[in-house]
Amino acid sequence: MIRRRSPSRLSGLCRGLLIDVGPLRRCRGLRVLVAGQAVSALGTQMATVAVSYQVYTLTGSSPEVGLVSLAGLGPLLAGALIGGTIVDSVDRRRLLVAVAVAALAVSPQPPTGGGQRLPPSTPRTPTRRPGPGRDQEAGHFHGRLL
Secondary structure, eight states: OOOOOHHHHHHHHHHHHSSHHHHHOOOOOHHHHHHHHHHHHHHHHHHHHHHHHHHHHOOOHHHHHHHEEEEEHHHHHHHHHHHHHHHSSSHHHHHHHHHHHHHHHHOOOOOTOTTTOOOOOOOOOOOEOOOSSSSEEEEEEOOOOO
């Protein structure tokens, strides 16, 4: 005979494994903070994938994609090692304001686009290039990715 667990024991087991979302229900400020952090993390990951995709599309080389990713590792390690000691010794509120202002200053474009118009893109079709003695189909795309 199979012994079944009682519903109270099972719910206690699930309660121990799952995250308590009670504070999110009670505190609007915490919900806004968590939602903002989620959107920020999603945007950061999308930018990482977009850069890798663009490098691969422009060069067709996996090693160059790896080099771009490796170039991003240096600032990550420096920020973790050096930034940790700075964060421990400075007022956090002032530091967060300074980091937000610095991030805004170095961002390549304002979030609204700054009223800039993008240049018209060229058609993204394969082109034919002359080969050695005859025409060969080139698998390269010409035009801007972004």
